[in-house]
Amino acid sequence: MNRPHVLAALAATLGLGSAPLAAQSPAETPAMTALVGGSVVDVDSGKTIGDAVVLIEGEKIVRVGPSASIEVPPSAKIVRMDGKWLVPGLMNMHVHFGLKLPGAEGAELMNEKDGEQALRMAANAHRTLLAGVTTVRLTAEDRGLDFMLKRAIGKGQAIGPRIESAGELIVPTGGHGSLEADGPAELSKAARLQIKAGASWIKIAISGGISDTHGDISAAPMTDSELSTIIEVAHRNGVKVTAHNGSSEAALQALKFGVDCFEHGYHLNDEVLTEMKKQGTWLVPTIVVSQPGAYEFYRKIGSPDWYLERVASTGKDHWAVLQKAIRMGVNVALGTDQFPFEPNGGTTATVAEAELYQKAGMTHLQALQAATIRPAAMLGVDKSVGRIVAGQYADIIAVAADPTKDISALRTLDFVMKGGVIYRNDTAPETVVR
Ligand SMILES: [Zn+2]
Numbered sequence: 001m002n003r004p005h006v007l008a009a010l011a012a013t014l015g016l017g018s019a020p021l022a023a024q025s026p027a028e029t030p031a032m033t034a035l036v037g038g039s040v041v042d043v044d045s046g047k048t049i050g051d052a053v054v055l056i057e058g059e060k061i062v063r064v065g066p067s068a069s070i071e072v073p074p075s076a077k078i079v080r081m082d083g084k085w086l087v088p089g090l091m092n093m094h095v096h097f098g099l100k101l102p103g104a105e106g107a108e109l110m111n112e113k114d115g116e117q118a119l120r121m122a123a124n125a126h127r128t129l130l131a132g133v134t135t136v137r138l139t140a141e142d143r144g145l146d147f148m149l150k151r152a153i154g155k156g157q158a159i160g161p162r163i164e165s166a167g168e169l170i171v172p173t174g175g176h177g178s179l180e181a182d183g184p185a186e187l188s189k190a191a192r193l194q195i196k197a198g199a200s201w202i203k204i205a206i207s208g209g210i211s212d213t214h215g216d217i218s219a220a221p222m223t224d225s226e227l228s229t230i231i232e233v234a235h236r237n238g239v240k241v242t243a244h245n246g247s248s249e250a251a252l253q254a255l256k257f258g259v260d261c262f263e264h265g266y267h268l269n270d271e272v273l274t275e276m277k278k279q280g281t282w283l284v285p286t287i288v289v290s291q292p293g294a295y296e297f298y299r300k301i302g303s304p305d306w307y308l309e310r311v312a313s314t315g316k317d318h319w320a321v322l323q324k325a326i327r328m329g330v331n332v333a334l335g336t337d338q339f340p341f342e343p344n345g346g347t348t349a350t351v352a353e354a355e356l357y358q359k360a361g362m363t364h365l366q367a368l369q370a371a372t373i374r375p376a377a378m379l380g381v382d383k384s385v386g387r388i389v390a391g392q393y394a395d396i397i398a399v400a401a402d403p404t405k406d407i408s409a410l411r412t413l414d415f416v417m418k419g420g421v422i423y424r425n426d427t428a429p430e431t432v433v434r
Pocket residue numbers: 094096139337
């Protein structure tokens with residue numbers, strides 16, 4: 001399999017590497033790999049298979065079971081997993097690989113060219129995968145760079161997770177996003193253009209955001225005909241719609257027209273949560289962005305004081321909404337709105353997010369599900385990823401303790417496989433394909 005690192009490719013293009021590209025590509029993936037001796041976690045039931053074998057052929061899992069019941073073919077590459085728990089690859093449903101926030105670091109990126117941004121996004125995708133996140137949903141990127149990156153990963157020209165993308169964020173003029181469209185006709189066109197470019201979701205902003213300097217976060221600026229039309233157009237194309245939202249009024253309006261998912265949910269009231277539960281609407285909380293673990297990050301990127309104050313005041317409401325949503329049984333899929341690998345509270349934003357779900361009322365198993373099979377179900381890809389079972393893609397991570405007993409076990413993540421290829425194995429680096 002030809003999977004040269006994007007930076008290696010760049011170095012070769014610039015004449016920095018002496019070896020030709022082909023020589024820098026990793027060795028062929030063996031036809032069969034056997035992960036032997038670990039405990040395989042069934043994320044549906046929370047049960048584990050001890051001393052297990054996971055047999056992988058090409059990109060897919062072909063057999064899973066106790067060592068005693070599975071004969072490992074002599075040709076298989078054997079990777080020992082003793083003392084580890086094998087879990088499906090993590091999924092993060094609110095990611096921007098090209099993220100720019102207010103502050104010194106964001107200001108430096110103001111004049112970033114598309115080529116520079118694409119390379120930065122590729123580097124972020126690589127770090128995301130190494131942090132154990134094997135599937136992401138991109139919730140707003142610029143000028144189709146996300147679709148280019150997705151294709152590059154598919155061709156082995158860049159390394160990163162599986163990508164579902166909402167393309168560009170569609171908003172009414174003056175809204176919280178870049179692609180402005182007004183009235184049913186313009187909004188239909190905007191949605192269709194994103195779907196044509198490769199979007200498998202449509203993202204709209206139906207209220208302001210924490211980082212906006214104008215407008216009221218609780219306002220509902222879209223008209224009924226605008227909202228109903230864009231949702232209808234997406235659904236007629238088999239594409240789901242998610243809404244950036246901090247306003248209960250706007251949420252109720254969108255629910256009336258069958259919106260599929262809300263991001264953040266900073267200030268949703270009981271009426272909204274009840275309706276979400278009834279309709280099965282998803283909530284992607286991104287709770288890490290408003291909680292103290294993220295303050296270190298905001299200071300690092302030089303966020304202005306007004307931003308930090310907004311984060312702190314939003315944080316209390318955000319936490320209360322999350323607790324209530326969990327108690328009411330609203331569908332929750334993990335998303336961070338920070339880079340999935342971003343340091344947060346001594347771990348990554350992705351793991352910190354899952355820990356916060358448990359603190360807000362989920363069981364440890366439910367928090368693990370919110371990071372694996374729940375997002376897979378939300379994306380509609382749970383037949384192919386999200387579980388360690390025969391027939392699914394071999395997207396597997398390993399940790400040093402049972403995460404169904406303590407979600408913080410995810411902090412010990414030290415092994416990442418995607419599509420049968422080992423990208424990280426801290427205890428046996430020689431098994432990694434480079
Ligand atoms: Zn976001």
